[in-house]
Amino acid sequence: MNTLLQQLPPELSGFVLTLVLALLIGFEREEHEPRGLGGVRTFPIIGLGGFLLVRAFPGSAMPFAAGLVVLGALVALSYSAGLRTGELGITTETAALLTFSLGGAAAHGLYWISIAAGVVAVILLQEKTRLETMAATLPENELRAAVRFLLLTGVILPAVPNRSFTAFEIN
Numbered sequence: 822m823n824t825l826l827q828q829l830p831p832e833l834s835g836f837v838l839t840l841v842l843a844l845l846i847g848f849e850r851e852e853h854e855p856r857g858l859g860g861v862r863t864f865p866i867i868g869l870g871g872f873l874l875v876r877a878f879p880g881s882a883m884p885f886a887a888g889l890v891v892l893g894a895l896v897a898l899s900y901s902a903g904l905r906t907g908e909l910g911i912t913t914e915t916a917a918l919l920t921f922s923l924g925g926a927a928a929h930g931l932y933w934i935s936i937a938a939g940v941v942a943v944i945l946l947q948e949k950t951r952l953e954t955m956a957a958t959l960p961e962n963e964l965r966a967a968v969r970f971l972l973l974t975g976v977i978l979p980a981v982p983n984r985s986f987t988a989f990e991i992n
Contacts, residue, residue, distance in 0.1 A: 829863025835927040836874060842870030842927075842939035843920050849946045857913040858899040864920050867892065885925050892921050895899055912949075916942060 829837070840864045847864030850857060859867065870888055878884040896914040903910070919942055945952070 824947065830931055832876060833931065835876070835930065836869070836933055838932055838971040839868045839924040839927045840865055842923050842935060845939065845943050846916055846920050846946070849943050850916060853950070854913050857903075858896065858917055859913070867917050868920045868924040873923035873924075873929045875925045889918070889921060890916065894991065900991035912946065916946060 827834075843865040844861065846868075847859065847861040850864060851860035854860075870892075871885065874884045874888045897916055900911055900914050919938065923935050923939050926938070
């Protein structure tokens with residue numbers, strides 16, 4: 822079964838995906854940070870810039886890297902301006918860098934990674950208050966238990982050989 826993204830030409834698929842994800846991030850930033858680095862127009866431009874630098878110069882990472890450096894400099898200027906006005910957050914600036922990277926990933930055909938990262942970013946941006954409340958109320962022992970579980974399932978379990986150790990086939 823083909824998805825809509827697979828039926829479109831690759832250039833158009835990545836372009837549309839970049840535009841939609843960047844618009845979502847831009848809408849969210851416009852709603853919650855109206856005086857920040859960018860909004861509903863700036864974020865799509867940032868995302869499409871990343872997309873175009875990858876598509877226009879296939880096989881070379883230098884134009885994308887140069888674009889990332891230029892965007893990083895603009896983000897640094899925005900952050901320093903925010904510090905002068907007492908704004909200490911860097912979330913919008915980080916979202917701008919991610920949006921640029923989403924455009925590059927979509928240009929390489931990494932649609933599902935782009936979608937996953939874009940949607941998770943919008944959720945994290947949208948749910949700031951709930952996440953901060955959860956972090957403030959989460960008991961330390963529950964956090965420690967979750968980290969131990971992740972250590973066991975993500976590090977130790979994959980390292981253990983998947984074979985029997987006894988004559989009774991106990992794994």
